Amino acid sequence: MKDFLKKTILTGIGIASLTGEKIKEIGKKIAEESKMSEEEGEKFVDEILKQSEKTKKNIEKKVDEYVKKSLDKLDIPNQDKVEKLEKRINKLEKKLKEITTKDE
Numbered sequence: 001m002k003d004f005l006k007k008t009i010l011t012g013i014g015i016a017s018l019t020g021e022k023i024k025e026i027g028k029k030i031a032e033e034s035k036m037s038e039e040e041g042e043k044f045v046d047e048i049l050k051q052s053e054k055t056k057k058n059i060e061k062k063v064d065e066y067v068k069k070s071l072d073k074l075d076i077p078n079q080d081k082v083e084k085l086e087k088r089i090n091k092l093e094k095k096l097k098e099i100t101t102k103d104e
Contacts, residue, residue: 025050 015021031041071078077085 020049020052023052 024045027045028041031044036044068078
């Protein structure tokens with residue numbers, strides 16, 4: 001029953017979008033309703049919080065990967081490419097200035 005409740009909580013209510021306080025509140029309520037001891041209830045809430053963080057990190061990673069792939073497909077330069085181009089332009093401007101001042 002406890003495992004079923006844990007799985008239901010983690011998958012059914014979109015745990016990744018909940019705040020830590022809301023997760024604690026829901027976890028405590030479920031622990032009370034399922035007549036867990038105080039220690040079991042605390043472990044249950046801690047487990048939910050850990051799983052929530054893990055899920056959030058996984059979602060962030062997936063979103064980052066998706067955005068990166070989308071930008072790569074569109075051939076939009078990322079920050080690193082822009083910085084490299086700026087450095088290259090600065091070097092070329094400096095060389096051009098040196099050349100033009102020599103000719104004067």
